[in-house]
Amino acid sequence: MKHGGYTKFSLQNLLGPLALLTVATYFLNGASTSLQLITQFALCYFVMVLALQVFVGNSGVLSFGHGSFALLGSYVSGMLTAPVHIKGHALALNQLWSFLVPLQVNIYVAMALSALISGAVAALTGILLMRLNGLAAGIATFALLGVTYNIFFNNKQIGPGSQALPAVPTITNTYILLLIAALSLVCVYFFNISRIGRTILATREDAMAAPALGVSIFKVRLIAFSISGVLAGLAGSMYVHVAGTFQVQDYYLDFTFMTLSMLIVGGSASIWGALVGTVLITGVGQILLMMEQNLPVFGLHITIPLGSRAVIIAVTFVAMLLWRSSGITNGREFSLDFLKKLSKKN
DSSP states (O other): OOOOOOOSOOHHHHHHHHHHHHHHHHHHHTTOHHHHHHHHHHHHHHHHHHHHIIIIIHHOOOOSOHHHHHHHHHHHHHHHHSOHHHHHHOGGGTTOOGGGTTOOOOHHHHHHHHHHHHHHHHHHHHHHHTTOOHHHHHHHHHHHHHHHHHHHHHOTTSSOTTSOBOOOOOOOOHHHHHHHHHHHHHHHHHHHTSHHHHHHHHHHHOTTHHHHTTOOHHHHHHHHHHHHHHHHHHHHHHHHHHHSSBOGGGGSHHHHHHHHHHHHHHOTTOHHHHHHHHHHHHHHHHHHHHHHTTOOBTTBOOOOOTTHHHHHHHHHHHHHHHHOTTTTTTTOOOOSHHHHHHHHHO
């Protein structure tokens, strides 16, 4: 597959996605209360898609396990910030280990800890997973997601189990979430053009030649997997502070395939693709949800069966993998070259 990657700093590659991210957030955030909430969740999704881009986009190894790190980040941040009286008296938490009840830290400290803990867990699991390729890697990462989900879903000593942890403090200022997303974008960009980023990209393009040149595929993949775990944990902590509640179910199959679809549809090989995919799938997903609820879309009433949104997005994901695996952006970063060509034609 042709890869439209980059190896050196380009201001337009960086500022293009940042500009679109900022402008879209500004206009959508002020449109209505419902659009404000959609925008906040979209920013959370975008950080998650960036996490996937760091590993999946650069290594070419498909991972279904990053929802585990988002779940862990969400759990840590929610548990560390939820009011003590809620953790001590809520019916859903009546079996919670006693030492977890008095834990209470600032919301931003909790988010930082969530990212670090998720990154550490990603590094530990990556030691076992990063030697795998192809189908074996996909199955192993999916198993990681399943194991994590079942631990948190069935164990009420560490959390609410199948129920919800309520009263998690929320971030109501969309621009704080925008700042976190923008900083994540900048960090991913500089990682991608770093020596390690270029090396893991080279292993994707020719996995056979890399070891012959002294490149440790295991080492560079492990580094990328760990960094992506940090970002996934951060995305999970953002999500829980937008939702205001922690539920294990929020980070399972729907979340996994939604965020993977965003990456694949936009173009897994670039940050620009990650942003385009997030914006497109969020918009289409919201329109489909309105159709499921029989709400007017642009003045029209079009009703589709419940569950159609997930099916349509899944079909789009598979179709992209089959017929345009490089995504809408063809794996390329933002560039003004098309404007120059257009001006020459005119």
